[in-house]
Amino acid sequence: MRIADFHVTPIAISDPPLLNAAGLHAPYALRVIVEVVSDDNIYGVSELPGGADVLADLESVRHLVVGRDPFRLNAIARDIEAHFGSATSGDWQPMRTTIHSRRAARAFGAVEVACLDLIGKAVGRPVCDLLGGKVRDRVPFSAYLFYKYEGAGGELGFAIDPKATDWAAARQAAALTPDGIVAQAQAMCREFGFKSLKLKGGVFAPQIEVDTIFALREAFGPHTPLRLDPNAVWSVETAIRYGKQMEGALEYLEDPTRGQEGMAQVAKAVNIPLATNMCTTSFEDLPGSVRLGSEHIILSDHHFWGGLRASVELARICRTFGRGLSMHSNSHVGISLRAMAHLAAAVPNLTYACDTHYPWQCEEVIVGGRLQFDDGDLVVGDAPGLGVELDRAMLARLHENYVKCGLTERDDEAEMQKVQPGWKFMETRW
Incomplete structure (x- = not known):
C-alpha cells in the first residue's frame, strides 16, 4: 500500500x-x-x-x-x-x-x-486497537464554560434567535456574571450530561471568577468536579491569593500563572492540584517540569504533541513521574473529537474527563452529522479507523x-478591539 x-x-x-x-x-x-x-x-x-x-x-x-x-x-x-x-x-x-x-x-x-x-x-x-487496544469503552468529557457576549457566531454573528430554547438559547445568550455562567452550565449539562465543569477564566478580575466558581459549587453541589483556567494571566502572588480561597473547591487549577518556575511557586503554596496546557507543552519541556514540580496534571493535545502515538508515550512518562493526564481542546469538529476519544480509550492513566469545545460548534463534516454524547461520555465503538466518513x-x-470569511489566522486581540477599542492582551493582567 x-x-x-x-x-x-x-x-x-x-x-x-x-x-x-x-x-x-x-x-x-x-x-x-x-x-x-x-x-x-x-x-x-x-x-x-x-x-x-x-x-x-x-x-x-x-x-x-x-x-x-x-x-x-x-x-x-x-x-x-x-x-x-x-x-x-x-x-x-x-x-x-x-x-x-x-x-x-x-x-x-x-x-x-x-x-x-x-x-x-x-x-x-x-484506531484505538492500533494504539494497544481499549482499556475503556466510554470516554468522559467535561462541560466547557465561557463568559461570552450575545451571539452564536457564523452567519448569525451577534444576532439572536428569540425562538431558541434550552442549550440553543444558552449558546447564544450573554453570560457575563456568575449567575449567567450557572445558567449556561445547567443548560449544557441538561443537553449533554456532563458530570464535571470547567470555566475559562482570565477574563474578569480574579474575585469575580472565584465568585463564579463558588456559584457553580452552590448550584451543582460538592460532588461535581470544578476547574478554573485563568490562562496564565495572574501573577504568582495573585494565583496564590485567590488559589487559597478555592482550596477544597477545585478539582484542579489550570495555568494560573506563566511559566514553569511561576507554576512551581504556586504549586508549593496552594493546596490545589495544578494542571497545564501552557507551561509544559512538548517533550522538550518535560525535564523542567520534573525538576521544578510545575504541575500535577498535563493536559495533552495530540495536535501539538506530535500525534496519537506520541501522546501514548507522554502518558507513560506521566505515569512514571506521577503526573495526572487529561486532554486540552480547542474549537473543533467531530474528526478531532473521535481522535481524542480513540486516544483516551487506549491510555490507562487518563484519569480526568477531557476538555471539549464541541457543544459550542454547530456544523459537522462527517456523515451522520453531529456526534452524540451519552450521559457526558463518547462511546468509542469498534468501527474501523476513527469511525468517521467525510460528508x-x-x-x-x-x-x-x-x-x-476572509480570516487567515486566529487573532482574539483584534476581535476584542472591535468591541472594546484599544484593548490589548497582557501576559500578566492581574
Missing part, C-alpha cells in the same frame, strides 16, 4: 463570541481537514487547528507524504522533522529548535492521524465559509 494523494482543505466553522484572556473568539474558527488516499482508494482523515501558516506547513510536506507506505510512520516522522529542522539551519538535527520542532510535531501529527485512520480502515480495526457536501460548504 502506498499513499497516492494528499488533500488539505481549510474550513471555517461558526464560533460564538467567547471571551478568554487573549480577547474574543471571531464568528468563525479555522480548522484544516487532511486526507491521505491510498493507491487502492482507501482514505484516512484528520483535523487540526487552521490558519495560513498551518496550510503552508502542510503543503510543504506533501512531497514527503505522497508515495510513502502509511505503515512506516517513523520514517515519515523523521523526514518531516528533517524538513523543518533544515528550513533555517542548513544541517538537520532532530528537534533542533522549539519553534521548528513544534511545527514538525503539528504537521506530522496531522499526517499520522490520517494514516492511522487509513490503516484502521484497511485492516478493519479501530463531501458539508466539507465544500465549510470550505466556502473559509473563503468568504
Whole structure:
C-alpha cells in the first residue's frame, strides 16, 4: 500500500463570541481537514487547528507524504522533522529548535492521524486497537464554560434567535456574571450530561471568577468536579491569593500563572492540584517540569504533541513521574473529537474527563452529522479507523465559509478591539 494523494482543505466553522484572556473568539474558527488516499482508494482523515501558516506547513510536506507506505510512520516522522529542522539551519538535527520542532510535531501529527485512520480502515480495526487496544469503552468529557457576549457566531454573528430554547438559547445568550455562567452550565449539562465543569477564566478580575466558581459549587453541589483556567494571566502572588480561597473547591487549577518556575511557586503554596496546557507543552519541556514540580496534571493535545502515538508515550512518562493526564481542546469538529476519544480509550492513566469545545460548534463534516454524547461520555465503538466518513457536501460548504470569511489566522486581540477599542492582551493582567 502506498499513499497516492494528499488533500488539505481549510474550513471555517461558526464560533460564538467567547471571551478568554487573549480577547474574543471571531464568528468563525479555522480548522484544516487532511486526507491521505491510498493507491487502492482507501482514505484516512484528520483535523487540526487552521490558519495560513498551518496550510503552508502542510503543503510543504506533501512531497514527503505522497508515495510513502502509511505503515512506516517513523520514517515519515523523521523526514518531516528533517524538513523543518533544515528550513533555517542548513544541517538537520532532530528537534533542533522549539519553534521548528513544534511545527514538525503539528504537521506530522496531522499526517499520522490520517494514516492511522487509513490503516484502521484497511485492516478493519479501530484506531484505538492500533494504539494497544481499549482499556475503556466510554470516554468522559467535561462541560466547557465561557463568559461570552450575545451571539452564536457564523452567519448569525451577534444576532439572536428569540425562538431558541434550552442549550440553543444558552449558546447564544450573554453570560457575563456568575449567575449567567450557572445558567449556561445547567443548560449544557441538561443537553449533554456532563458530570464535571470547567470555566475559562482570565477574563474578569480574579474575585469575580472565584465568585463564579463558588456559584457553580452552590448550584451543582460538592460532588461535581470544578476547574478554573485563568490562562496564565495572574501573577504568582495573585494565583496564590485567590488559589487559597478555592482550596477544597477545585478539582484542579489550570495555568494560573506563566511559566514553569511561576507554576512551581504556586504549586508549593496552594493546596490545589495544578494542571497545564501552557507551561509544559512538548517533550522538550518535560525535564523542567520534573525538576521544578510545575504541575500535577498535563493536559495533552495530540495536535501539538506530535500525534496519537506520541501522546501514548507522554502518558507513560506521566505515569512514571506521577503526573495526572487529561486532554486540552480547542474549537473543533467531530474528526478531532473521535481522535481524542480513540486516544483516551487506549491510555490507562487518563484519569480526568477531557476538555471539549464541541457543544459550542454547530456544523459537522462527517456523515451522520453531529456526534452524540451519552450521559457526558463518547462511546468509542469498534468501527474501523476513527469511525468517521467525510460528508463531501458539508466539507465544500465549510470550505466556502473559509473563503468568504476572509480570516487567515486566529487573532482574539483584534476581535476584542472591535468591541472594546484599544484593548490589548497582557501576559500578566492581574
